[in-house]
Amino acid sequence: AQSVTQLGSHVSVSEGALVLLRCNYSSSVPPYLFWYVQYPNQGLQLLLKYTSAATLVKGINGFEAEFKKSETSFHLTKPSAHMSDAAEYFCAVSPSTGGFKTIFGAGTRLFVKA
Amino acid sequence: GAGVSQSPRYKVAKRGQDVALRCDPISGHVSLFWYQQALGQGPEFLTYFQNEAQLDKSGLPSDRFFAERPEGSVSTLKIQRTQKEDSAVYLCASSPAGGPVNEQFFGPGTRLTVL
Numbered sequence: 001a002q003s004v005t006q007l008g009s010h011v012s013v014s015e016g017a018l019v020l021l022r023c024n025y026s027s028s029v030p031p032y033l034f035w036y037v038q039y040p041n042q043g044l045q046l047l048l049k050y051t052s053a054a055t056l057v058k059g060i061n062g063f064e065a066e067f068k069k070s071e072t073s074f075h076l077t078k079p080s081a082h083m084s085d086a087a088e089y090f091c092a093v094s095p096s097t098g099g100f101k102t103i104f105g106a107g108t109r110l111f112v113k114a
Numbered sequence: 115g116a117g118v119s120q121s122p123r124y125k126v127a128k129r130g131q132d133v134a135l136r137c138d139p140i141s142g143h144v145s146l147f148w149y150q151q152a153l154g155q156g157p158e159f160l161t162y163f164q165n166e167a168q169l170d171k172s173g174l175p176s177d178r179f180f181a182e183r184p185e186g187s188v189s190t191l192k193i194q195r196t197q198k199e200d201s202a203v204y205l206c207a208s209s210p211a212g213g214p215v216n217e218q219f220f221g222p223g224t225r226l227t228v229l
Contacts, residue, residue, distance in 0.1 A: 009154075032215050043118070043220040044157070044205070051215055090156050094214035100170045102147065102214055104156035 002027045004093045006105035014113045019063075019078040021108050023091030026072065032094040033074040034102075035065055039087045047089075050074060052096065061085070086112045116140070118221035120206050126227045127196045135191045135224045139208030146189050147218060148181055149205040157205050163189060164212045196228045 007022040025031060035047040048059025055067040065076045074091060091105040119138045127133050139146050145164055149157035150173075159173040165186040174181070178197075183189040193200055203225050207218035 034217075036220075043222050044207075044218075045220070046217040049217065092156075096215070100145075100147075100162040100164075100214050101159045101172060102218070103159065104149075106154075106156045 002031060002093050002095065002101075002103050004091050004103050004105040006089075006091050006108050008108050009106065010109050010111065012111040012113060013081045015083055016080050019076070019081045019085065019110065021076040021089050021091075021110065023065075023074045023076065023105060024072055025074060025091075025093045027093060027095075029097055030067075030069060031096050033065075033067060034092040034094070035059065035063070035074075035076050036090045036092060036104075037087050038090065038107075044090065047076070081110075081112045083112050083114065086110055118206055118208050118219050120204075120221040120224050122224060123222065124225050124227075126229065128229055129197060130195050132192065132194045133196055133226065135193075135204050135226070137189045137191070137206030137208075137221060139187065139189070139206070140210075140219055141187075143208035143210050143219070144212050145209035145216070145218075146183055147207045147209070148189070148191050149207065150175075151203045151205055151223070153202075160191070160204075162214075193226075196226075198228050201226055201228045 003026045033050040036044040050067045058064045094102045148160040151157045162170040163183040178194045180192045203223040205223045206221045209216045
């Protein structure tokens with residue numbers, strides 16, 4: 001069975017600092033991996049996804065993530081945080097070989113300090 | 115263009131009542147997902163439709179939960195004899211193609227409160 005763990009329910013960074021949100025997955029075969037963001041009072045929207053092409057994936061708003069099979073990780077980074085990045089971020093995993101069930105992590109709330 | 119819409123946005127039910135939650139996906143989208151999101155948690159998969167076929171209902175928590183998509187577009191999630199533990203936000207998402215590899219477009223959710 002697949003699972004996903006997000007380390008840290010809350011992360012606080014200063015504006016301009018590096019953003020690092022951690023995600024580890026468990027799967028018998030490399031799955032599809034996603035990062036979604038939820039801004040206050042809005043629905044979830046896709047930031048980026050990994051589907052077995054390049055291991056370094058670039059997304060919207062300057063975010064990127066690297067798939068590391070040896071570490072079963074898919075951490076999300078952004079070199080310089082903006083106030084507008086404050087939101088809830090969810091890592092998700094979907095099966096790459098049969099099945100339709102997308103599993104979401106518990107989420108990490110990002111706070112950006114001025 | 116219109117995104118995924120859900121109605122009602124808020125629903126308060128007395129324990130034991132039946133409720134029906136509606137999802138209007140983006141026109142032409144093949145895939146439709148339902149999720150349950152408890153407070154402070156990530157979305158939890160309930161069920162998946164590809165067109166009108168319900169291909170995965172493994173996440174439905176009990177036989178009180180039932181979902182349908184009879185014409186391959188609008189979907190309804192029905193909860194019978196609601197219980198307090200059913201209180202959550204119910205999210206609907208659609209995707210243009212079949213399978214779980216594609217981006218899912220989420221609706222705003224229906225917040226269900228069971229008293």
